[in-house]
Amino acid sequence: QVQLVEFGGGVVQAGGSLRLSCAASGRAFSVYRMAWFRQAPGKEREFVALINWGCGDTYYTRSLKGRFTISRGNTKNTLWLQMNNLKPEDTAVYYCAGDREGDAGSSGIRYDYWGQGTQVTVSS
Numbered sequence: 001q002v003q004l005v006e007f008g009g010g011v012v013q014a015g016g017s018l019r020l021s022c023a024a025s026g027r028a029f030s031v032y033r034m035a036w037f038r039q040a041p042g043k044e045r046e047f048v049a050l051i052n053w054g055c056g057d058t059y060y061t062r063s064l065k066g067r068f069t070i071s072r073g074n075t076k077n078t079l080w081l082q083m084n085n086l087k088p089e090d091t092a093v094y095y096c097a098g099d100r101e102g103d104a105g106s107s108g109i110r111y112d113y114w115g116q117g118t119q120v121t122v123s124s
Contacts, residue, residue, distance in 0.1 A: 008021050037094070
C-alpha cells in the first residue's frame with residue numbers, strides 16, 4: 001500500500017519561507033507525476049504545481065510561479081515545495097498527490113494517491 005505523508009507546515013510571518021516535503025512509502029510506489037494542491041478554509045481545492053517524475057518538467061499555477069518551486073528529491077520518493085515570500089492568502093492545507101499513469105493534471109482528478117495534508121498559516 002502506498003502512502004504519502006507531508007511535512008514542514010507551520011506558522012510563518014508574511015514574507016517568510018517554508019519548505020514542505022512529501023514522503024512516499026510502499027513497495028509498489030511508482031508515479032508518472034506528482035503535484036501539490038492546497039485548500040483554504042471555505043474555498044475549493046487549488047492546484048499549486050506539478051512535476052513529471054522522470055524528466056523533471058514542472059508546471060505551476062500562474063499566480064504562484066516565481067514564489068513557489070516544486071522539486072523531487074534524490075531518493076525519488078520525496079517531493080518538495082519551496083515557498084518564498086509567503087502571503088496571508090497562502091494560508092491553506094497543502095496536499096501532495098501522485099499520478100501513476102500520467103492522466104492527471106491540474107484539476108486534481110485522477111490522482112491515485114493523496115497525503116493527509118499539512119497546515120500552512122501565514123500571519124500578517
